[in-house]
Amino acid sequence: MKRNIDIVFFKKALIERREQVLKNIQNFQEEIDSLKGIDLNDEADYAAISTDRLIESAITNKQAKELKEIEEALQKMEKGTYGICEMCEEPISLERLQVKPQAKYCIVCREIIEKNRKKE
Numbered sequence: 333m334k335r336n337i338d339i340v341f342f343k344k345a346l347i348e349r350r351e352q353v354l355k356n357i358q359n360f361q362e363e364i365d366s367l368k369g370i371d372l373n374d375e376a377d378y379a380a381i382s383t384d385r386l387i388e389s390a391i392t393n394k395q396a397k398e399l400k401e402i403e404e405a406l407q408k409m410e411k412g413t414y415g416i417c418e419m420c421e422e423p424i425s426l427e428r429l430q431v432k433p434q435a436k437y438c439i440v441c442r443e444i445i446e447k448n449r450k451k452e
């Protein structure tokens with residue numbers, strides 16, 4: 333059964349989210365670049381900076397992953413498969429899409445995936 337999804341609304345939400353993520357990545361990049369200019373004589377400083385960098389790269393990875401999910405969701409809109417769970421092929425609830433417009437899975441499948449991930 334096909335349902336009426338407000339594609340215009342979700343597309344706008346996705347594009348806004350993409351802009352935000354791109355901005356975040358750029359900000360992190362700029363911070364990392366500014367750190368590169370620091371003269372590292374003090375070992376303690378160096379340790380602090382490398383910890384910061386680890387956190388930053390983790391954040392950047394997360395943002396990059398989100399960016400990819402947003403791109404995929406936009407592609408699905410073109411194909412007409414937006415809002416369909418990739419696992420069970422059931423429609424993802426609108427409430428869920430409103431919270432996370434790039435969601436790939438419905439809540440049930442999402443929970444299964446999360447549980448499997450924790451076991452690893």
Ligand SMILES: [Zn+2]
Pocket residue numbers: 417418419420421422437438439440441442
């Ligand atoms: Zn599902």
